Amino acid sequence: MKDLTQGSITRHILEMAAPMAAGMIIRTLYYLVDLYFVARLGDAALAGVSAAGNVMFIVLGLTQVLGVGTMALISHAVGRKDHSDANLIFNQSLVLSIVCSLLMLLGGYGLASAYMHSIAADADTAAAGITYLKFYLPGLALQFSIVAMSSALRGTGIVTPTMIVSMVTLLLNIILAPILIAGWGTGHAFGVAGAGLASTLAVAVGVVMLAVYFMRLEKYVSFDRALWRPRFATWKRMLGIGLPAGCEFGLMFVSMAVIYWIIRDFGASAQAGFGIGSRVMKAVFLPVVAVAFSVAPIAGQNFGANKPARVRETFRSAALIGSALMLLLTLMCQWRPQWFVSGFSTDPKVIEVGAQFLHIISWNFVASGIFFTCSGMFQALGNTWPAFISTATRLVTFAIPAIWLSRQPSFQIVYVWYLSVATGTLQTIISVILVQQQLRRRMPMPATVADLA
Template sequence: MDFQKKRELILNGNMKKVILTLALPVMLNNFIHTLYNLTDTFFISKIGGNEVAGVQFVWPVVFLMLSFGIGMTTATSALISQYIGAGDHKKAGNMAGQAIILLLGMSLVFGTIGYFAAPYVVRWMGATGTLYENGVAYLSVMFAGLFSQFMMNAFNAIKQGQGDTMSPLIIGALSVGLNIILDPIFIFVLDLGITGAALATVLSTAIFAIYGIVSVFGDQQSLAVSVADLKPNKKAIGKIVEIGLPSSMGQAMAAFGFTVLNVFLVSFGEIVLTAFAIGNRINSLIMMPAMGIGSALAPVVGQNLGADNIDRAKNAVWTSVKLSTIILIIGAGIMLPFSRGIVALFSTDPEVIASGTEYLRVILISVPLMGYFQIFVGTFQGSGHTLYAMVLMMGRLWALRIPMIMYLSNSSGFGPSSIWYAMVISNFLTCIVGLGIYLSGKWQKKVIKTRRKKVQEVAA
């Protein structure tokens, strides 16, 4: 489907078809990456030590750095989608070029800082012995290759802002395919262990991220992005930062919150930390449809707000809620009876299996809540009102989950289970807050300024 047909579908097509058409490639992309994560966990678990715990322990730190780039790509996608909805393709293309320059610079600065700070950060988190060694080995390589993930995110944002979710699927599938091939080679053949797993991830992402960025330029592309758009424009970059900063802060504080959560997990022992890591990998399978729908919803909301179709943007949200609820309940119902057997695929330790099974069952029962969370975040990010998304992301962890874990973990009869139940309760309360913000209607105001004449010319 070409650029204009996709725009016409988003602005005027059947809403269920719109959401599913955009969401299915995202779901497949998420599935492919989830499959990789499971495969990566499988290979790392065969090294023979506590490498899985090491990766889980430091991953929130990686995400902490990534969150700054994610915020800017969220802003980029929102701006591009609203300019396209308003018919201003020139400004949409310029925003794409400015985002590439901004994200490249940020990745080089953050990557360098993170590489040298890795040993101190892991030590500060309380890791010792092999957990410290594995954490530093993985974290250092991931920071050194941070630019690859930033550029991949930039490519995805540019395409998704246009309503093109198929191109990120293709690039993502190729990247993951190469990653799966390189994992056993680097880990076992070259005997690089956990460092090899990180190198495989960085290399496979870098190759296809660079290819993706190069591909957005040229006459054959639907959105006109030229080399001239790479010339820094303070006003455009300022707009991206203005909209992206709240999202970045929300992502960063959420990532830091998960870092603190890992500190609590370590206090219960590496068995609980490993169970949490395995459970999260499995749970990401069931969350795949909700994440796909939330991601697809953002450009639909953005383009319709850009075209002043507020009622249609609202229709997109409630259609997404219905689709997400149905899909998640069916998926959880299928996986729930086999929870123990699924966890046992990734560990032979009876204690890890027992803890991981309890966690997975609790999360599966409450899985629609995470779907609603993704939809509210997608709505507020697509509208460009990232401050509301920040409130949800930060509030869920810092105002609700972490205080509840601190309280429940010191209460008799809970122990590690306090973490699982605090996650469910925090998800529920966050969804209530998200609904309140949505009903206020403040997210409906678009964040771009364009002349109405342009919209009329395109419509004609």
């Protein structure tokens, strides 16, 4: 356990963000590695895997329900030095992770076909996406166990073990991807099925590694079978914080699905270009997301310790760091956006759509960085409904005009990207206002010198 209620806030942010960013980059490379080899199978395969990968937003949403509640409550318990409550939360999150994994498998296999046929540009694209999901769904289900364990560690201020596990599983995925997708060394290429299987096997190894870490090395929170009987009061506490955060990611899934549905008439190349561009965007966001993720445990422990000035300082420092990083990324995407796309496809149409997407959407990067910081603060304060409200506002202001625009005779894909920039900026403004309201309501004590001690 690391006490984040003492010492420099900026140093805590940087020390936590660095390994978290490394871990996130490693996890994202899962998808980029798959994307690289799948792109060699053709536009239909690339578009299918990209569209199927959008299901990750559902998984992120469901894992957020578990992870955000676990992290927030454990960080609060650590802040007020309540070890027994922290251990109870951890063990109950493991029980919930098993329940969520089973629900994920049932829902995934039951709805995969309907989802892909509803958004795919053609039958080949739909078939590729369905095949990919068939083999990747077990890996997605295992994500819940990883999130339960890694969120508990993050709540206690520990992030390095998760990064190491991510690194090992990435290396395994890199080894397995060409073998299973392209048949290197075996002569048996499984295509898009191999992409899903490679990721699933890598995730399974990650679960085993984290479990071994908890059994042998972790001391503050640990496996305790006596605490595995369902405690519904504890579940209610976790879900009260995590459910709005999960719904927030669910709305992101809907927003992405709307985009795929709107641009499907432009063909598989357009969907493939957007798929590459959006994944690249997620990849370049990772350092800033890591900064935002560090906000939650740092501000959460200080919230539990009743140190309002340190909570506010955490928000200010993270917002400044995130904005600086996002400004740099904006300049890169304005300068040579095609560099980020051309490594995944040689199709001029795919490169054009992907580069155009990054060039326009990058104008919203700084605002996005501030929004991520706001989300971290809502988690730290134990109230994630404001983040859900701002995301719901963006979905309404984006989806309805986007669908209307797509029905106009002069419609172009770029209209969707410009609309996304405008609604993203609006979302950030709403989030900042809501953060300030929450700080005044939940931490009304005036800042004092003692709070910074």
